[in-house]
Structures are given as C-alpha cells and as structure tokens.
Amino acid sequence: MTAVTLTRTPAVAGPAPRRRRARAAAARVGGGLAVLVPIVFLSTFITYSLGALSNSNPAATILGQDAATPAAVAKLDRTLGLDHPLIVQYWHWLTQAVQGNLGQSWFTQIPVAQSIAQRLPVDLSIASLAVVLAVLIGGTAGMVAAVRRGGWFDRGVTLACSAVSTLPAFVVGIILVVLFAVTVHLLPANGYVGPATSIPQWLKYIILPSLALSLQVAADIARQLRTSLVSVLERNYIVGAKVRGLPYRRVLVRHALRNAAGPALVVLGNDFPQMLAGAVAAEAVFSLPGLGQLLLESAQTRDIPVVQGLLLVISTFVIVVNLIVNTTLNWLYRTDDGLLA
Amino acid sequence: MKRQETGSAAGRPRGHSVLASPSARIAVGILAVIAFLTIFGAMLAPQNPLAINAGQLFKGPSAQHLLGTDYLGRDVLSRLMAGTRLSVLTALEAVGIGLVLGTVPGIATVFLGRWFDFAANRVADALMTLPSIFFAVAVTAALGNGLVQAMVPVGILLAPGFFRVTRAATLEHARAQYVEAATLLGASKAHIIRVHVLRKVLPNIAVTTASMTAAALLAVSFLTFLGIGVQPPAPTWGGILSSDLAYLSQAPWAPFIPGLLIAVTVGALNALADAFRDRGSAGTLVLLEPVTEPEGVVDEQRSPAVA
DSSP: OHHHHHHOOTTOOOHHHHHHHHHHHHHHHHHHHHHHHHHHHHHHHHHHHHHHHTOOOHHHHHHHHHHOOHHHHHHHHHHHTTTSOHHHHHHHHHHHHHTTOOOBOTTTOOBHHHHHHHHHHHHHHHHHHHHHHHHHHHHHHHHHHHHTTTSHHHHHHHHHHHHHHHSOHHHHHHHHIIIIIIISOOSOSSOOOOTTTOHHHHHHHHHHHHHHHHHHHHHHHHHHHHHHHHHHHTSHHHHHHHHTTOOHHHIIIIIIIHHHHHHHHHHHHHHHHHHHHHHHHHHHHHTOSSHHHHHHHHHHTTOHHHHHHHHHHHHHHHHHHHHHHHHHHHHHTOSOOSSOO | OHHHHHHHHTTSOTTOOGGGSHHHHHHHHHHHHHHHHHHHHHHHOSSOTTOOOTTSTTOOSOSSSTTOBOTTOOBHHHHHHHHHHHHHHHHHHHHHHHHHHHHHHHHHHHHSOHHHHHHHHHHHHHHHTSOHHHHHHHHHHHHOSOHHHHHHHHHHHHHHHHHHHHHHHHHHHHTSHHHHHHHHTTOOHHHIIIIIIIHHHHHHHHHHHHHHHHHHHHHHHHHHHTTOSOOTTSOOHHHHHHHHHHTTTTOTTTTHHHHHHHHHHHHHHHHHHHHHHHHHHHHHHHHHTTSOOOHHHHHHHHSOTTO
8 A cells, every 4th residue: 555655646647547547536526416415405495594583573664654554554565575474485596596696684774695795795805814714823833843843833733732722712812902902003903995996905904813713723723734644754655755855855855745744734724714704813813894794793682684694694605615625635645555545 | 543542551550540640630620610600600709890990990909809800990800700700601601502502413324224324314414504603693584682691502503513422332332242132132212222331321421512512612602702792791701702802002011811711621521521532531441442433323423513
C-alpha cells in the first residue's frame, strides 16, 4: 500500500479509471439527491409552518387597525391564499420560492427576495474571507506545530486551540474590537463599505468580523492537521522520500501535506455551511447591515414572510454547500488511502 | 472517530472515576460554583443588581465594587450573580428538550424497523440544516419575544445530535452477542433495552449532554446578547456583554468579565465531556471486546451531515 502511494498519487490516473470514477461519482450524487429531497421538503415545511404557528392575523396586520373590518380581512385572506389549508399554502409558497419569489414584507411591501439580495453580499463577504483566514491561520499553525512537534510553538498552538474553542465568535469579536479598534484605532469597530465602492475599504471593514468568525474553524483545522500530519510524517514513504534526497519542503508539501489534509478538509467542509449563519454573530458585534440584522428587525416586527424567506435562503445554502462539500471530499479521497476510507 | 478513541483508550485502566483527571476535578468545581450561583446567586448578590448609581459610572474593580460598575453605575458582580439563574436554567431547558426528543427515538429506532429508522434519520437531517440561532430568532417572531420560547427551538435543534449519538451507540450494543443470547432466552424488548442497552449507552449520552449544555449556554448568551427574550433592566450574561459593547470607549476592559465567565463555564463543560468520554471508552472497550465491530455503523457516523 505504501509503495502504491509512493509511485502513484491519486491525481495521476489513466483515462479508463477516470471514466469509471466519473460514473461512480454521478451515482453518488444521485444517491445523495435521493436523500436530499425529503430533507429539503421537511426543512422548508418547518420553515413555512412558522407562519401558521404564529397565530398572527396577516390580513389585519397589513390593513392596519382602522381598515381591518371583517369583510376586508376576509377579502385579503382570499387574495393572499390564506383561506386554503396549510399544505396547499406551503406548496404555493414553495413553487413561488423556486422561481425566486419569496413574497413581500407585510409592512414595507418590499419584495423579500430583494431585501435578502441586498444584504446577502455582506454575509458572503465575511464568510468567504473567514474561510480563507481559517485555512491560512489553521493550516500554517497546524503544519508548523506538526513539524516542530513538542516545541514551544506546538504547545502554544495546542493551548491557543483549547482557549479559542471555549470562546464564542461574538466574544472573540468583542475582544478584537477592544484590541484593534478601541485601543489602537487601527481598524473600524463597525460599519460596512461594499467591494464595488472600494476594495481596500471593504477589506478594512470586514477583516475583523471575518477574523472573529474564522478563529474557531482555524483552531479545528490546526488540531486536525497537526494530528494527521504527525502520523503521516512517520510513514515509510516520507522516510523514503527523505532518503532519496528530496528537499524537505517538497517532501512536506507534496508528500506529507497532500496525504494529511483529508481530516482537516472534512472539518472545514463541516464547518463551512454554518459559517453563513455564524456571520450573524459577527454582524451583531460589528453592526453590519447583513442578513442577521434583517432577521432581528423582522423578528421584532413579526414580519413573517421576511423571516420565512431568510430561513429558506440560509437552510438552502447549508444543504447545497453540504452536498457540494461531500461530493468534493468523496471525489478527492475516492482511493482508499487509509485516511478517509 | 470512534475507532481512534477506543484505540487510544486501550492502554488505560478500565472503569476509573470521572474525577480521576485534574482537569475534570477543576471542571466539576467550576460547575458546582455555577450551580450554586444558579440557586442562590440572586440572594447572595452583595448589592441590588438593578440599583442605579449616577456618581459611580464605569468604575474599575474596587473594594466596594469587586468587578466594577456599568454605564448606569450598577454593580457588575451583583448583576452577573443575579443573571446566572436565567442563563443556566434556560440552557438546561434546551438541553432537556434535546435529550428527550433525541435519545428516545435514538434508542427506539433500532428496535422499530427500517421505515421508522429512515424517517427519523431524514427528520434529523432536515433539522440539522436549520442554523440554531437563526431558527431561534425566527421562532420568537412567531411565538413572541421570550427567552423560554426562544430556547424551545434551540432544544429541538440539539435533538439530532443526541439522536445520532444514541442511535449509533444503541446499534453497536443491540448487535452484540449477549443481546442475541438474551433474545434467545426469551427476554422482551423492554428488558433488553433497559438492562442491556440503556446502561451501556448512558456514557455516550453523558458525553453528549455535557457538550450540548455548553452549546446551549453559548446559544443563551448569544440570544440575550442580541436582546432576544429579556427586558432591559433584567440582568443576563449576554445582556451585560451587549451593554458593555455599547460603552467600549469608556470602559474597554468591561466585556472581558462576562466574556471570561461564559468562556470558563463553557470550557468546564467541555472538559467534563472529555472526562466522560475517556471513562466511557475505557469501560465500553472491555465490554465490547468479543463482539465483531459492525463496520457500517462507524462509517455512517463518520460521513458528515447530509450524506
């Protein structure tokens, strides 16, 4: 097994096995979709049922106190389709949602899809930068810790990881504000500028929230990478590569890291879907105009369509990203190398 | 995961106490203090947590105010002590809901056949796609703004975690030879669950409960930080953090106090979970030795969320 790993890395493969693998991958995606369909229906149904749970009277809310005569309420109920059974309403809502129509706010009449589209870039910016930071920080820390195993850096990383894992993102965010915004005035404590206006300004505003969001994931990655890298570095093929006189850096990156990255990637894949939701925490601390703020505002006014739309978007995001991550991981580690079998 | 743990525990003496490691002892000590504060904190607070003192704003720690005062001159120590009860009790509320909704079907699914198993797993998967804080805030929009209402959905979303752990552990034990032997001897399902399964699944449930309590506590802190479910003068851990954040320029050190309190409590719960895990794997290893490991279970556990 070791010899195989040495001579043929997973990326090198002939055309015939590649076709076979493509078919296997397609089958796996198909199987995944079969499980996915009931999940999508259940989770969207839960989301939609929130409105029914709320026993609020949408027609009366929309009309306002003066105009809400029983006749007017009944008429609006009919136009909104609220006189149908819940399951019919749900189906109508879902088919509309698939076409990009999430209804409109009860109070501002602004289409829900429009307000979500307006806010989504904020959270996507934070979440994607957080992923980059998590990989950079966690990857570097884990790799150096594994190479310098038992040294002060290694112990420092272990300590920092356990400290970070007890700190929720919003507390980390506050600490960062105190350190970088209040004490040294290096970065802004709140606010947001879109990347279209100015890329450096945009980075300046999202770097602290992203950092707050990334640390926990970075700690997870560092821990996983350290553990698997330590065990890989002891394998025969690493010793063999060193004996053949390959430069250490090359052995570390091409031979060891490539085989040790699996568990860390799984951790990242598992954490990633939750990051968009976690961006809410960062938003709250840095008062960014994102989805979280929209959710809090609409929850306060009990603007049910907006709340339903937000939940739908977030859970769809989680489902889709999960599917992509799982498929990618399966594809990356399709050979049985004993790490991710 | 599972395989590694059992492997690492192989050299360890079996069945030692949870309190064997020093970190577990410290954790239990911290949690005892928190439990004490939950019950008596509001009574023992040195000062009235709501008393406003205009002459004493943003004071640092002193003999009179051990942890300083806030933006209204209120004693921070008293507010933290008085706020412990709501934070801890609502966290326990969520864990209780998750425990019942997760473990009962988790054990039942093994004995109720494939269809129930498939349905229960899909429900768990669906719940896992809903982000807990988002969902909790959304439910307060539907049910009204209250911390008790907000923690019900958090509890429901903790259930899949309990469900998966319990199901995997139950599967492992339900396929053991001694269960087969008991069935052949004519034992009823209820007897098998009670005597052969429940007792052995308990360590796994204990581990999950400890780490889920940590998660629930974080959720409570964050929800109260967002201002969900509490009216302003009432003290909560997250609420104190949130008001500290608004006055950072006057008192930049202030958020570290509630932040540290949350971190220490969560850290203690995580350490306790680790202690349970060490003890549990040491114990079950010996019990499981003659049994052929069901490979499918381990793999299923390992493949993440939606798969």
